[in-house]
Amino acid sequence: MKVTVIRVPATSANLGPGFDSIGIALNLYLTLEIKEARQDWLMTQPFSADIPSDKRNLIIKTALALVPDLPPHHLVETTNIPLARGLGSSSSAIVAGIELANQLGGLGLSNEEKLQIAVRLEGHPDNVAPAIYGNFVVATFDGVQANAISAPFPAAKALVFVPETELLTAKSRAVLPKQLPLRNAVATSSAANVLVAAVLRGNLQLATQMMGRDQFHETYRQQLVPQLGKIRKVLQNEGIYGTYLSGAGPTVLTMVAPESLTTAQKAVKQLALAGKWLTLDVDASGLMVTK
Numbered sequence: 001m002k003v004t005v006i007r008v009p010a011t012s013a014n015l016g017p018g019f020d021s022i023g024i025a026l027n028l029y030l031t032l033e034i035k036e037a038r039q040d041w042l043m044t045q046p047f048s049a050d051i052p053s054d055k056r057n058l059i060i061k062t063a064l065a066l067v068p069d070l071p072p073h074h075l076v077e078t079t080n081i082p083l084a085r086g087l088g089s090s091s092s093a094i095v096a097g098i099e100l101a102n103q104l105g106g107l108g109l110s111n112e113e114k115l116q117i118a119v120r121l122e123g124h125p126d127n128v129a130p131a132i133y134g135n136f137v138v139a140t141f142d143g144v145q146a147n148a149i150s151a152p153f154p155a156a157k158a159l160v161f162v163p164e165t166e167l168l169t170a171k172s173r174a175v176l177p178k179q180l181p182l183r184n185a186v187a188t189s190s191a192a193n194v195l196v197a198a199v200l201r202g203n204l205q206l207a208t209q210m211m212g213r214d215q216f217h218e219t220y221r222q223q224l225v226p227q228l229g230k231i232r233k234v235l236q237n238e239g240i241y242g243t244y245l246s247g248a249g250p251t252v253l254t255m256v257a258p259e260s261l262t263t264a265q266k267a268v269k270q271l272a273l274a275g276k277w278l279t280l281d282v283d284a285s286g287l288m289v290t291k
């Protein structure tokens with residue numbers, strides 16, 4: 001039997017001041033195998049019983065939202081993207097679900113069409129866009145239409161701290177204020193603009209400096225993720241910038257020039273934080289399907 005395999009990368013959103021707009025794809029993956037047709041949907045998956053294995057599963061639910069009479073199949077999911085840690089697990093599941101409907105329903109969706117559907121489901125584009133396109137993505141969503149531009153990211157390593165405890169995006173968004181002083185918004189949006197321009201020019205050093213200039217969300221989320229300040233401080237003492245709260249947290253990511261990686265790894269080790277350290281690369285492929 002020929003098996004179709006869908007692969008979606010992890011993503012890291014915001015990069016500091018690019019709140020709800022900028023994201024990158026990373027080389028952790030959710031993989032979904034479409035096995036045999038059967039009477040009811042069945043997901044063989046690596047999670048605890050909290051994540052449903054039937055049609056209530058987020059991936060299947062997403063596919064059925066697109067095509068309600070999609071024929072049920074046995075699906076096998078494997079993933080090394082941690083759940084609710086700020087590495088885009090829900091976006092990877094949503095994108096996998098859209099592709100599942102695309103494959104089984106023969107919809108022939110373009111990436112642009114997949115993006116529009118995914119953004120409406122996720123509510124913001126900064127995870128779903130890089131999950132589809134790969135690389136570095138700058139996007140906007142006005143509640144109706146998403147626009148996204150992807151571009152290569154300069155050579156860098158992502159030094160990633162994944163805390164032991166989960167932080168749901170809904171909880172992390174609940175601490176944000178409804179309004180911001182204009183001067184903070186101007187300082188942050190101008191830093192985001194320079195960040196994008198620096199990435200497009202291949203200037204990692206300037207881009208990473210801008211990653212520390214957020215005043216949209218990190219100030220308020222810091223109370224939920226005290227590791228952010230500790231990691232940023234110890235790395236800045238070594239002259240390494242580029243530390244930010246990945247997505248809604250609690251993961252803290254630092255974009256490091258390859259030649260500074262060893263120094264950065266040594267510096268953060270002394271913090272002895274409870275959690276996992278990963279060194280990742282930017283994924284350039286985005287959503288992939290093999291048959």
Ligand SMILES: Nc1ncnc2c1ncn2[C@@H]1O[C@H](COP(=O)(O)OP(=O)(O)OP(=O)(O)O)[C@@H](O)[C@H]1O
Nearest residue numbers: 058083084085086087088089090093168169247248
């Ligand atoms: N592969 C999956 N299958 C089913 N449900 C999933 C899957 N991945 C994520 N989810 C659901 O999404 C929730 C996590 O979503 P949430 O938006 O809080 O975090 P995240 O996407 O990992 O982080 P962030 O959006 O900050 O990058 C999980 O608790 C689970 O309910």
Ligand SMILES: N[C@@H](CCO)C(=O)O
Nearest residue numbers: 013019020169247248
């Ligand atoms: N931009 C989003 C990403 C997480 O889903 C946030 O920071 O809440």
